[in-house]
Amino acid sequence: xxxxxxxxxxxxxxxxxxxxxxxxxxxxxxxxxxxxxxxxxxxxxxxxxxxxxxxxxxxxxxxxxxxxxxxxxxxxxxxxxxxxxxxxxxxxxxxxxxxxxxxxxxxxxxxx
Amino acid sequence: xxxxxxxxxxxxxxxxxxxxxxxxxxxxxxxxxxxxxxxxxxxxxxxxxxxxxxxxxxxxxxxxxxxxxxxxxxxxxxxxxxxxxxxxxxxxxxxxxxxxxxxxxxxxxxxxxxx
Numbered sequence: 489x490x491x492x493x494x495x496x497x498x499x500x501x502x503x504x505x506x507x508x509x510x511x512x513x514x515x516x517x518x519x520x521x522x523x524x525x526x527x528x529x530x531x532x533x534x535x536x537x538x539x540x541x542x543x544x545x546x547x548x549x550x551x552x553x554x555x556x557x558x559x560x561x562x563x564x565x566x567x568x569x570x571x572x573x574x575x576x577x578x579x580x581x582x583x584x585x586x587x588x589x590x591x592x593x594x595x596x597x598x599x600x
Numbered sequence: 601x602x603x604x605x606x607x608x609x610x611x612x613x614x615x616x617x618x619x620x621x622x623x624x625x626x627x628x629x630x631x632x633x634x635x636x637x638x639x640x641x642x643x644x645x646x647x648x649x650x651x652x653x654x655x656x657x658x659x660x661x662x663x664x665x666x667x668x669x670x671x672x673x674x675x676x677x678x679x680x681x682x683x684x685x686x687x688x689x690x691x692x693x694x695x696x697x698x699x700x701x702x703x704x705x706x707x708x709x710x711x712x713x714x715x
Contacts, residue, residue: 497640519702531643531690531706538701576642580702586631586694587658588704590642 490515492579494591502599504566509594511560511577520553520560521578521588531576535562567598603627604707606691612713619678621710623691631695632674633704634658634666637688646689649674681714688712 491514501507511520519538523531535544537553537560544551548571550563560577574595578588604625613619623632630651635643645658647666655666663685667675678685688711692704 492642521703528709530708531704533703533705536701536703578643578704586633586692586702586704587645587648588643588702590644592640592642 490517490579490581490589492577492589492591494575494577494594496594497592498595498597500597500599501564501567503568506566507564509562509564509575509577509596511562511591513558513560513579513589515558516555517558517579517581518555519580520551521580522551522560522562523576523578525574525576525593527574534575564596567596569598569600572596572598602708604691604693604705606689606707606710608710609708610711612715613681614715615680615682617681617714619681619712621676621689621691621712623674623676623707625672625674625691625693625707627693627695627705628671629693629695629705630671631693632668633692633694634664634674634676635690635692635706636660637690637709643690646676678712681712683714686712686714 522534525531535551540555542553548565553560574593576593578590580588633648634646637643649668665677691707
């Protein structure tokens with residue numbers, strides 16, 4: 489059974505600081521997704537990682553994938569308040585595209 | 601206008617009532633999904649459909665049924681709602697496309713409270 493675990497589940501940080509959210513998964517997968525959710529809102533796709541060693545960056549966020557370690561990271565550089573949200577990682581299988589297993593979510597609070 | 605539209609956005613109902621959540625999309629995607637979100641549990645797949653004639657159970661299908669009325673419409677029903685079905689429900693679509701990314705596109709969510 490494929491399980492996805494994120495840590496930490498809650499992160500409070502000061503503006504300007506760096507931090508990393510970790511996403512571990514239990515069985516082989518060749519694709520990893522990161523989503524952002526603002527309170528009471530829908531999920532917005534941030535990154536799609538499709539191969540071992542994939543790295544993608546958008547603004548202050550950078551995501552990477554290590555399929556051998558079954559680990560993805562979401563690194564936040566010089567956090568700003570607008571990054572406050574809940575971040576989900578999700579894992580899929582190429583043969584079952586769209587059937588994603590989600591992590592519990594990491595709620596990020598960036599304080600001025 | 602949103603590409604994936606869910607109705608109703610909020611609903612309060614009583615135990616034993618039948619509830620239908622509707623989803624329509626203008627993205628032209630064949631694949632549609634219903635997920636349920638509970639605090640601390642992330643999102644879990646209820647049902648999915650890869651085309652109009654294809655319906656499949658997800659992780660937590662018990663107590664739910666679905667109907668794919670057209671490529672663009674996918675409805676979720678709770679035949680007899682119970683309090684532990686109180687949750688935020690999301691409809692999503694995907695399109696394998698040439699890149700086959702499997703990326704999901706979500707609706708705005710339907711918050712259901714069962715008293």
